[in-house]
Amino acid sequence: MFATAYRVQFDDGRRAVAKIVGADTSRLYRYELGLLGTEALTYRMLSDSGVPVPQVLHTDFSRAAVDADVVVAEHLPGVPWLDVQLDDAQNAVVRRGLGAVMADLHRVAAPRFGYPAVDAALSGDSWRSAFGAMIDAVLADAQRWDVALPAVRVRAAVAAHGAALDAVTRPVVVHTDLWAGNIFVDPATLDIVGIIDTERTLWGDPLHELAGADQLGHGDPDADLLAGNSGAGGILAAELASPTGPARLQLSHLYFSLILASEPVIRGYEGEWVAGYQQTARDNIERALAWLEDAAVQG
Numbered sequence: 001m002f003a004t005a006y007r008v009q010f011d012d013g014r015r016a017v018a019k020i021v022g023a024d025t026s027r028l029y030r031y032e033l034g035l036l037g038t039e040a041l042t043y044r045m046l047s048d049s050g051v052p053v054p055q056v057l058h059t060d061f062s063r064a065a066v067d068a069d070v071v072v073a074e075h076l077p078g079v080p081w082l083d084v085q086l087d088d089a090q091n092a093v094v095r096r097g098l099g100a101v102m103a104d105l106h107r108v109a110a111p112r113f114g115y116p117a118v119d120a121a122l123s124g125d126s127w128r129s130a131f132g133a134m135i136d137a138v139l140a141d142a143q144r145w146d147v148a149l150p151a152v153r154v155r156a157a158v159a160a161h162g163a164a165l166d167a168v169t170r171p172v173v174v175h176t177d178l179w180a181g182n183i184f185v186d187p188a189t190l191d192i193v194g195i196i197d198t199e200r201t202l203w204g205d206p207l208h209e210l211a212g213a214d215q216l217g218h219g220d221p222d223a224d225l226l227a228g229n230s231g232a233g234g235i236l237a238a239e240l241a242s243p244t245g246p247a248r249l250q251l252s253h254l255y256f257s258l259i260l261a262s263e264p265v266i267r268g269y270e271g272e273w274v275a276g277y278q279q280t281a282r283d284n285i286e287r288a289l290a291w292l293e294d295a296a297v298q299g
Contacts (some may be wrong), residue, residue, distance in 0.1 A: 077194065173203070246295075
């Protein structure tokens, strides 16, 4: 809802996608600063990982040709999962495939924790420090736009579970936005043939991926997804079953819910759907806080 993408067809029949983000950053969160640079960087980091991302063909962050950042990538095959009419059993197959994709993603090590973009300045030497900075940045963005959030309770919950965040000692590549619109499938085979929109990728806790893939949800992670991940040698089920796993997942749900609760105001969304969207996000903030506060009391 902020970028512009063009399908480009060349005279020789090749196709590409040109993605453009304008120079006006007033309606971006701090964590989104430099996001197209992150998209290109992530595609390159994943090029030999087994994750089906497009090859980067061209980038331009100079603002010399157009007053915008530009990334041109190859056009992927397949159809967005969102647009394919599948029955329950077929969707379960795709979810297991997504779990396998996550396994490949999380085998790619990252150099530090947090968001890669220098402009965002939200990285650190530990997941605790990076995640704390991420939370503070989202709360500051909401305050700048006069969106009321329970900031005191949020910071207290994050502080109370600092030891859980410290359990993450190896940063990995986390896409953070693996919803059905960013996943391309082959309708005939149900194979996942494309993963796009890596601009919000961060380096950190693999469990953050589960919250990012279900940003309006709050329940247990999908069983088919976890099975597919484990079958491909992934670590999500084991991490979730660890002593710190549930708290880390709730902290990640809290983070995304804070973003979604303030997003309609910051982005200027309009329409009948906005009120329900905001209420769902606020309900999920309360659910996550209640769980984290209760767990902190129980020790």
